[in-house]
Amino acid sequence: MRVRRFVGDNVSETMGKVKRELGSDAVILQTREFNDGGFFGLFGKKKVEITAAIEEAPVIAQKTPTSNFGHEAEAVKPPLPRQVLDTKEQSQDLQAEIKSMRLLLEQMNKQMKERTDLKEEKSDWPSALQRWVDHLRGRGISESLVKRLVSHVQHTLSSEEWADDAKVYARLETNVCQLCGQIGLIQPGIEKPxxxxxxxxxxxxxxxxxxxxxxxxxxxxxxxxxxxxxxxxxxxxxxxxxxxxxxxxxxxxxxxxxxxxxxxxxxxxxxxxxxxxxxxxxxxxxxxxxxxxxxxxxxxxxxxxxxxxxxxxxxxxxxxxxxxxxxxxxxxxxxxxxxxxxxxxxxxxxxxxxxxxxxxxxxxxxxxxxxxxxxxxxxxxxxxxxxxx
Known part of the structure; x- marks a missing residue:
């Protein structure tokens, strides 16, 4: 990672320097304002300092040479550069990513188990409604809500109407609308923004x-x-x-x-x-x-x-x-x-x-x-x- 410090008179000027030097993929590590010159920090000119970094292109590993005895020769490792950046915060980010990946894997395992259980479970739904159960599951709706929605259809329509897709859809739509009744849109201010x-x-x-x-x-x-x-x-x-x-x-x-x-x-x-x-x-x-x-x-x-x-x-x-x-x-x-x-x-x-x-x-x-x-x-x-x- 290459780290640079940029100073300018304002945010726009300093950001421009960051973009020109490091490109649009630069990551801002720190920003601060300070007074340049003056007496003991007073009456100085306000400046903006931005510390930014950019990931370096990875080094492509060389193929390990083979010695005359048919064994791979020991690879010569380049010396590591001295660290100039405090990596404490980056370590926190890495730990957070590892935690997130662990949670994701746990969720994937849980979902796979749920899908297996669903396949093994004998369906109690009539065939005309089972299509809708599978459809709603495929849309990502939880099992408890699928049961609630389809049960409402089962008890409010006659068995002859279960095969009428338009009627079933309309009943599901009405029920979902009731669950999604809370909305709130932005209204512009009148006396203040x-x-x-x-x-x-x-x-x-x-x-x-x-x-x-x-x-x-x-x-x-x-x-x-x-x-x-x-x-x-x-x-x-x-x-x-x-x-x-x-x-x-x-x-x-x-x-x-x-x-x-x-x-x-x-x-x-x-x-x-x-x-x-x-x-x-x-x-x-x-x-x-x-x-x-x-x-x-x-x-x-x-x-x-x-x-x-x-x-x-x-x-x-x-x-x-x-x-x-x-x-x-x-x-x-x-x-x-x-x-x-x-x-x-x-x-x-x-x-x-x-x-x-x-x-x-x-x-x-x-x-x-x-x-x-x-x-x-x-x-x-x-x-x-x-x-x-």
């Missing part, structure tokens, strides 16, 4: 989602909107949001500290909506969660929306939700177009009283986002196609 923060783990599409929301409210609804990004860990994410802001005519502020966030909010107090993009946080990393809390404590958002991918396994969705639960007011589910088992989101919705706000189903801005009405949720959960006979 409505502040909306998006939180969640890495890789779920927070930056893309916040772009869709900003474009919808500014271009379609003609609202006064501002964007703030606190995701200074990823140079590419900052550049993506700044470029997008220029395209749609929305100001974008980059902040590195909670106090910087407070200043940015004051600067745009005339807006109707302010969206805050936070860095993706590992739910297993206490330092990352602590940093996120400090930003949210400063912002005091009206909505704190937990963004989760519908393609994430159901058990992992629940673990992520529980880790962010005390910070969250609303849910957003993304990447519904990337999974055939979107029914898993019903498992989570059934275990929380938090409302669902929005759903995303593609990369197009601002088109591929929609309000999470019970009807739309039900269609994603059950699927648009009828089960095969």
């Amino acid at each position: 409505r502040i909306v923060a998006l939180i969640g783990p890495t890789g779920v599409g927070k930056t893309t989602t916040i772009g869709k929301l900003a474009a919808g409210f500014s271009i379609v609804d003609k609202r006064r909107v501002a964007l703030i990004t606190a995701d200074t860990y990823r140079v590419a994410a900052v550049e993506q949001l700044k470029t997008f802001g220029e395209i749609i005519g929305v100001p974008v502020e980059v902040v590195m500290t909670p106090s910087g966030l407070s200043e940015a909010l004051q600067l745009h107090s005339d807006k109707e909506l302010i969206f805050i993009d936070t860095a993706g946080r590992s739910p297993h990393h206490e330092l990352h969660m602590s940093e996120l809390r400090s930003f949210l404590d400063e912002a005091q958002p009206d909505f704190t929306m937990l963004v989760m991918s519908a393609s994430t396994q159901s058990a992992d969705q629940y673990r992520i939700y529980k880790r962010f639960e005390d910070l969250t007011t609303h849910l957003i589910f993304t990447k519904l177009d990337e999974t055939g088992s979107a029914g898993s989101i019903l498992n989570l919705i059934g275990q929380t009283t938090l409302p669902t706000a929005y759903l995303t189903n593609g990369q197009n801005v601002p088109d591929d986002i929609e309000a999470a009405t019970p009807q739309r949720l039900a269609r994603y959960i059950i699927g648009e196609e009828m089960p095969h006979a």
Whole structure:
């Protein structure tokens, strides 16, 4: 890993240096502001320092030479470079990844056992309803919810109607809508801006989602909107949001500290909506969660929306939700177009009283986002196609 320190007069200038020297894949290790010059740190010029790193290309191992005696000669190992970076935090990240992998393997073993048990278990469902049981299981819906949904069909329709796919689908849809009745959409502020923060783990599409929301409210609804990004860990994410802001005519502020966030909010107090993009946080990393809390404590958002991918396994969705639960007011589910088992989101919705706000189903801005009405949720959960006979 190559580590560099960059100094500039402001965030934009310093980030530009990082991008030019290390590229868009650079990882931000530390950011700080300091006064350069002056007397004992007073009256100096404010500077920004960013410590960034980039992974070096791996060294390709040479084939071990063979001696005249037919044995492999001892490989000469190059001397290890001196470590110049404190690896304590990287060690914490590695431990978190190992823990996450262990949990994933345990979940995979559990799922394999459940599938085996289901195959061995003799079905008590009539053949006309068994098709729907298999269909809902395939959508990722938990066994307890499958039983609840199909039992409702069994007891509210006649046995002759069980073969009528349209009637069964309609009954399932009505039942799922009742389970997904909690929704909550963003409303612009009137006397002061409505502040909306998006939180969640890495890789779920927070930056893309916040772009869709900003474009919808500014271009379609003609609202006064501002964007703030606190995701200074990823140079590419900052550049993506700044470029997008220029395209749609929305100001974008980059902040590195909670106090910087407070200043940015004051600067745009005339807006109707302010969206805050936070860095993706590992739910297993206490330092990352602590940093996120400090930003949210400063912002005091009206909505704190937990963004989760519908393609994430159901058990992992629940673990992520529980880790962010005390910070969250609303849910957003993304990447519904990337999974055939979107029914898993019903498992989570059934275990929380938090409302669902929005759903995303593609990369197009601002088109591929929609309000999470019970009807739309039900269609994603059950699927648009009828089960095969």
